[in-house]
Amino acid sequence: MVLHITNDYSGSTVYMNLIRELDTLGLSQIVYNPVREQKRMGINSVDFKTARSEIIYRPILNYHVDRYLYPWKIKKILKDIQKQIDFSKVTFIHAHTWYSDGGVAYELSKRYGIPYIVTIRNTDLNLFQKKLKYVRPYGRKILEQAQKVILISAAYKERILAQNSLKPILSQLEEKIEIIPNGVDPFWIKNATEQRKVIKEPVKILYIGKFDSGKNILNLVKAICSLNNERIQCSLDLVGGGGQDEEEIMLYVHRYPEIFVYHGKIYDKTKLMKVMRSCDFFAMPSRNETFGLVYVEAMLQGLPILYTTGEGIDGFYTETIGEKVSTGSVEEIEEKLLTLIDNYNSYIIPTNDLLENHNWANIAAIYKRIYEESVK
Numbered sequence: 001m002v003l004h005i006t007n008d009y010s011g012s013t014v015y016m017n018l019i020r021e022l023d024t025l026g027l028s029q030i031v032y033n034p035v036r037e038q039k040r041m042g043i044n045s046v047d048f049k050t051a052r053s054e055i056i057y058r059p060i061l062n063y064h065v066d067r068y069l070y071p072w073k074i075k076k077i078l079k080d081i082q083k084q085i086d087f088s089k090v091t092f093i094h095a096h097t098w099y100s101d102g103g104v105a106y107e108l109s110k111r112y113g114i115p116y117i118v119t120i121r122n123t124d125l126n127l128f129q130k131k132l133k134y135v136r137p138y139g140r141k142i143l144e145q146a147q148k149v150i151l152i153s154a155a156y157k158e159r160i161l162a163q164n165s166l167k168p169i170l171s172q173l174e175e176k177i178e179i180i181p182n183g184v185d186p187f188w189i190k191n192a193t194e195q196r197k198v199i200k201e202p203v204k205i206l207y208i209g210k211f212d213s214g215k216n217i218l219n220l221v222k223a224i225c226s227l228n229n230e231r232i233q234c235s236l237d238l239v240g241g242g243g244q245d246e247e248e249i250m251l252y253v254h255r256y257p258e259i260f261v262y263h264g265k266i267y268d269k270t271k272l273m274k275v276m277r278s279c280d281f282f283a284m285p286s287r288n289e290t291f292g293l294v295y296v297e298a299m300l301q302g303l304p305i306l307y308t309t310g311e312g313i314d315g316f317y318t319e320t321i322g323e324k325v326s327t328g329s330v331e332e333i334e335e336k337l338l339t340l341i342d343n344y345n346s347y348i349i350p351t352n353d354l355l356e357n358h359n360w361a362n363i364a365a366i367y368k369r370i371y372e373e374s375v376k
Contacts, residue, residue: 001028001052001089002371003114005081005104006096009033010043010057014182014293015096021183021364023050027371030085031055034077036063056084070128070135074103087112092371095146098124099135102142109145115374117148120156122311126288129163136165144169147374149176152291154315178370181316182291183360184300187269192300194351199280199344202233205337206279206303208272208294212243216285216308216328221252221260223333228259231338237261237279239272276301281340285325285333286311296358304347306336316357319348 002022009015010033019031028050035041041057048054060080066073081104093116095105100123105116128135143149143166151157157177160166166173205224209215224236238253241264253260266272276282282298282305289312295305296313305322307313314324323336340347356362 001030001091003085003090003093004029004031004096005077005093005101006031006033007061007100008097009055010035010040013044013185016044016046017183017185017360018364018367019055020046021360022368023048023053024361025364025368026050027368028052030090032058032081032085034058034061034080036061036066052089058084070099070103070132073100074107077104078107081108087114090114092116092375094367094371095119095142097121098142099128099139102146103138106142106145115147116145117150117370117374118142118146119150119152120160121152122288125156125159129165140165140169143173143176146176148178148370149173151177151179152182153289153312154179154181155310155312157315159310180363180366181313181357182293183358183363184293184296185269186360187273188297188300189355189359191273192351192355193277193302194349195277196302197280199341202235203281203341204235204237204279206237206239206276206282206298207284208239208282208298209284210243211238211241211246211249213245214286214288215243216287216333217243218245218248219328219330219333220283220285221249222330223337224259225252225256226330226334227337232341234337234341235259235261236283237263237275239263239266239275241265273301276303279303280344281306281322281337283333283337285328287328293358296354299349300351300354302349304340304344304349306333306340317350317353319350320346321349322347 006015009031019029022029035057038059058080093105093114095101095116095118098118098120102118108114109116211217227234253262276298282303285306286308292312295307298305307324309324309326323340325332325336
């Protein structure tokens with residue numbers, strides 16, 4: 001029996017897709033998801049085929065104390081999870097984040113002797129490890145006792161190995177690291193295309209995601225305006241919304257309707273695919289990004305991409321799949337977009353590799369192997 005500890009299970013379909021594929025492989029699983037809001041209860045439920053599998057949603061967290069007092073949060077989850085689960089039946093634990101989930105897995109392993117692995121994500125590196133210095137010694141203990149350390153982003157390996165707080169365990173840590181990307185929804189696998197349009201003005205650029213500072217969308221919007229004023233005709237299709245920059249983004253949409261096309265949130269994948277195929281490039285110059293499945297989805301529709309050095313998909317592919325920004329400034333984004341346009345026909349989309357590497361069935365098989373090897 002594998003226990004998944006994941007604070008964000010109901011916040012992303014990534015976990016659900018993995019759990020569902022593991023279920024098809026006959027793996028008994030318990031998913032423990034502590035939540036902050038009652039409305040998250042039941043989200044991303046799975047109709048399990050394997051006996052004894054279940055998802056446990058527990059509304060025990062809040063937006064105040066738990067967010068800022070890390071030790072308190074771990075103790076609260078630890079107390080609750082032991083009431084909900086019979087640990088005599090659990091053989092392995094997968095903590096889906098280093099700090100929030102890994103701390104619980106570490107404590108459970110000490111009490112019950114159950115081996116565990118840890119996945120490192122964006123918030124782990126860019127919030128806990130970077131800003132909360134007092135948790136670093138504890139974070140080192142979590143990784144030291146883990147059987148494996150999973151990185152979703154290849155770019156994170158160099159960053160992890162460069163952490164001063166992890167130097168005492170550097171040699172063993174390097175041996176534990178495995179890079180396993182996220183998969184995409186089967187729809188994008190089934191509807192992949194290598195066709196690319198003949199580029200012409202106005203050049204159509206696409207953004208999909210939240211309208212918040214982490215995605216750096218405001219600088220992207222300003223760069224598009226600057227390009228139109230100075231160099232080339234282009235437009236930006238905007239899919240998504242929400243976030244702290246939404247109000248300012250919508251001001252640009254209303255002020256320049258000839259440049260910005262606002263679609264809102266698109267849940268119909270077929271409709272979203274049509275929007276993708278109508279565009280020439282995908283651009284998301286995120287400041288922080290664990291992986292960014294939308295990059296893969298866009299490439300599977302033939303679009304070269306604008307992405308960020310050291311984040312998300314960076315480091316997975318040696319082919320020239322697009323252009324990278326490092327500072328994410330308006331000026332840099334503008335220059336990189338111009339480079340994309342000028343070199344449109346030189347980009348290589350490794351479609352076959354994308355289909356292989358981001359198929360959830362293949363990814364689930366890798367995880368199942370890791371689980372089984374870790375309990376031998």
